[in-house]
Amino acid sequence: MSGLMDQSPAQAIPQHVAIIMDGNGRWAASRGLPRVVGHREGAKAVRRSIEAAIGQGVKYLTLFAFSSENWQRPADEVSDLRGLLLQYLRSELKEMHEAGVRLKVIGEHSRFGPNIVAELGAAEAKTANNARLTLVLALSYGGRADILAAAKRAIEEGVPAEALTEHKFASLLATAGIPDPDLVIRTSGEQRLSNFLLWQAAYAELVFLDVLWPDFNEQDFAGAVKTFGARVRRFGARPE
Numbered sequence: 001m002s003g004l005m006d007q008s009p010a011q012a013i014p015q016h017v018a019i020i021m022d023g024n025g026r027w028a029a030s031r032g033l034p035r036v037v038g039h040r041e042g043a044k045a046v047r048r049s050i051e052a053a054i055g056q057g058v059k060y061l062t063l064f065a066f067s068s069e070n071w072q073r074p075a076d077e078v079s080d081l082r083g084l085l086l087q088y089l090r091s092e093l094k095e096m097h098e099a100g101v102r103l104k105v106i107g108e109h110s111r112f113g114p115n116i117v118a119e120l121g122a123a124e125a126k127t128a129n130n131a132r133l134t135l136v137l138a139l140s141y142g143g144r145a146d147i148l149a150a151a152k153r154a155i156e157e158g159v160p161a162e163a164l165t166e167h168k169f170a171s172l173l174a175t176a177g178i179p180d181p182d183l184v185i186r187t188s189g190e191q192r193l194s195n196f197l198l199w200q201a202a203y204a205e206l207v208f209l210d211v212l213w214p215d216f217n218e219q220d221f222a223g224a225v226k227t228f229g230a231r232v233r234r235f236g237a238r239p240e
Helices: 024-029 035-056 068-072 075-098 114-126 143-156 166-170 218-230
Strands: 016-020 060-067 101-106 133-141 183-186 205-208
Touching: 016 218, 024 035, 035 060, 035 075, 035 133, 035 218, 060 068, 060 075, 068 075, 068 133, 075 101, 075 114, 101 114, 133 143, 143 166, 183 218, 205 218
Parallel strands: 016 060, 016 183, 060 133, 101 133, 183 205
Antiparallel strands: none
């Protein structure tokens, strides 16, 4: 994975970038190819995004790899996606580990079956002490389900109403211990969050790109970071 070991430039950057990787199917359809080819090309864009995040000095990169709604897709496409996930883990883990990337998985990934769950668990354990970049894979993830699960945990733990602050609630979400995203990028030209990190992205800067995910590259990533840097973040307050 050449490029992963490049030094980060000294510049103002978002600490956490989250990406809604959209457009694999349209990329394939526009070329008269099966959807699985689009997903395979999309996997290459994942590699480029990791390299770009490290190159820019980003500390957390969250990728919306498979939504809770994606289970409604045709069985053969879901099977292809499961196979690609397993293939990606086996082919990329060694280089990610050597580059100092820590892997964390959020979402109901148990639905992918014991083989993939075991591979994911082993990958998380192997990379647990890495600190250069935390790569968060959102698998079978939905923002509403995340919030609902956190509310249930609060009830199960007997958290009193007066103690249920925003900070406490955030600690019950799947992303506990991870800073909220500063920048959310969505490819393909669509302009919505699609049930992704709904609580966490409350004050994130949103950048929507017309590029389809398989064509997303380091320049696109850098351009989104530059757009982020040009914005004034007020978090609901008026500028002084």
